[in-house]
Amino acid sequence: MALEFDASPEDLKVFLDEADEQLQLLEEDIVKMERDGEDDELVQEIFRAAHTLKGSSATLGHKRMAELTHVMENVLDRIRKHRLELSTPLVDTLFACLDALRALKEEIVTGQESAVDLASLVHRLTDAGAGAGSVQAPAQAEADAGLPGVDWQVGSKLAEAREHGLHTYLVTAAVDMNSAMPSVRAFQILMNLSQGAEVLASRPTLEEVEEEKVTSPMVILVAAAVTSDAVRQLVVDVPDVLGITVKPYEAEEEAQPAQSASENGGPKQNGDAAAARGRGGRTVRVDVEVLDNLMNLVGELVIDRTRLTQISATSDTDDRDSEVSQELGRTSGHIARVTSELQEEIMRARMLPVDNLFKKFPRMMRDLSQKAGKECDFIMRGEETELDRSVIEEISDPLMHLLRNSVDHGIEPQEDRVKAGKPARGQVILEASHEENSIVITVRDDGRGIDPEKIRAKAVEKGFLAEDAARRLSDREVIELIFAPGFSTADRVTDISGRGVGMDVVHRNIEKLNGHIEIESALGQGTEFRVKLPLTLAIIRALLVTLKGTVMAIPLTSVTETRRIRGSEIQRIKTREVIVVRGHVVPLLRLEEAFGLEEERQAESEQHSGLSAQVVSRGEEVTVVIVNLGQKQMAIAVDALLGEMEVVIKSLGKLIGDVPGISGAAILGDGSVAIILDVPGLVQTAQREGRFAEPARAG
């Protein structure tokens, strides 16, 4: 069913942005409220957010949203007035409402009605409002619910029934109390009803009936797939019943809220919306696509800037006194500066505080620890740290996995913690910070830590390593095995995390982002995952090298150092070339072998313009670039180093597709194309070939 709303696209945007804000605020505050108790100010804020949402959605004419927020508002109002206590089921219900509101909000974008089951949520809310946590006078509750004395612990059952598409009916049956055995009649009514419907609640209850404590009229709440008439047919044959009514159980409150919301919400909302627009005065919302295009254009400019600088440099030597030449020099210098600033600004525009990513985690962590039955505090730091939005999008899943992992495998059950003399409540800390040109996100828990011995044993058992090889590895190297594909240390599979596919995927995804992940773990004290990410994915600083006439770019984040070595320093282990760097044996990679480059192309390298090799490997000397991936080092032999440069990453496109060892291409200042090396990929290939499995020490 298509939906239409009476508002201009601009108004809708304001509404959507505001709704996002309010929903996020609600989510954060509800988590806080559950954790820290019902602070008056906090509850007030929650109430206000719900109220604002109600008003806006009613004004917009989004009835279902208005309806739900109205009922939420009622419940929150009662919490605010201390007439209702917060309980875990109530919090769960509130979260379910937030999820529903998000879906309802999306209806505005998609124009399609979502599958949100409003009625069941409304009932869960009203049930929660009248439920066990209620401190309301019973008489009042009865009047509200219209169901005197019924045991109202049916909230979830009611919601569940509705989720299954069942109708709910309120059956009243007056049993002739003067007949023989009225309790058996009552019993028959309940039994008959349960043959064609599900009895959710009744007064008297079945137990009471069996104990012959019967009152008339009976009140029974049932869920059924059939019509009210069919429900009636189930019991109409029971003798000694004076009267039966079957009414659809749609509480009257359900019909009212939309109306009252639009009545009293209307005028008020105009003010709210105006205020929202007022707040938005200094910001303009820009489509992400626009930003991406800008970024691409700036990328082209960066290339031209470099080119211009080169032209200007070459022309200087020809005619350094000419006015034109000086002018060109000044202008190109200026353009270079402006382009750099432009690039920086656009990068900034693409930056978002990681808060945008982090804020969904408290709720997740709450749900996870609840599910795992563990007590766990979740602390976030550095939410203001900014990161390119493309990176933020990509890092979400890996982080989620790491967090899940901490709750599931890191944090111990409470009794184990107490036994180990640790605080009963576990702690998981998520922290973001800047570090030079990258951002570091750590996930740290104070759980049981990773036992290297266990992993050693597992690695041997699973055939990852021979026993002696496992023993030779340092504890740190052993722990890093958890990133190996197919390796899992989980003793058992739970539904929270770990099906043996987790960590290697996390590892791979992070490396795809040119980032890397490290792990520190102290047995019994906890584990820390350190994820280091580049600030942006679009531009990287790279070391340009040449090899057989091809220019290649090695991302600087992977480069440890460059060295010139003598041919005699190259040793062989079996057939593989290695060199020794500070006492460590490092495999030497010949890219020409890896990529199968032709010797003939060497001739072309001399003709290479502008960037042609200044340093050429002579005689026995070989230039190597030492790259690292986590703790692993590898040397790449090259012909020459051309220098560092910022390059704009271009994908190789579908035609070429994924080439092992190459992550993309960069266009250089002279318009030529450089291949960007995929260092993680190369290291992994080498690892698969067993080049790191050799003894870690030289001689």
Next chain:
Amino acid sequence: MPKILLVDDAAFMRMRCAKLLTENGYEVAEAENGAEAVAKYGELKPDLVLMDITMPVMDGIQAVREIKGGDPAAKVVMVSALGQQTMVMEAIKAGAKDFVVKPFQPDKILDTVKRHAG
């Protein structure tokens, strides 16, 4: 003509009830305990069973279970003395459709039989 199986260990009860039902156009068969009722049910496939609760050899509740076990569509109405609510409920759980109380009132019995057996 609807067929009724009367189950009661008291011959007097069976006689009075059988008389009432035959006079009103029903075909009546009799059994004097649960076990016999189960056997006869299988043979005769009656439209309705009127079942006493307290009987030797096999009580009415167990008989309901076995009859319903053999034919889930079987219609059984319990005949119960006052004060046997708990047992009646148990019989209903076992699959009995309804109950009538003793000492029986002819019109009530006929009502009940008519409702269930036509």
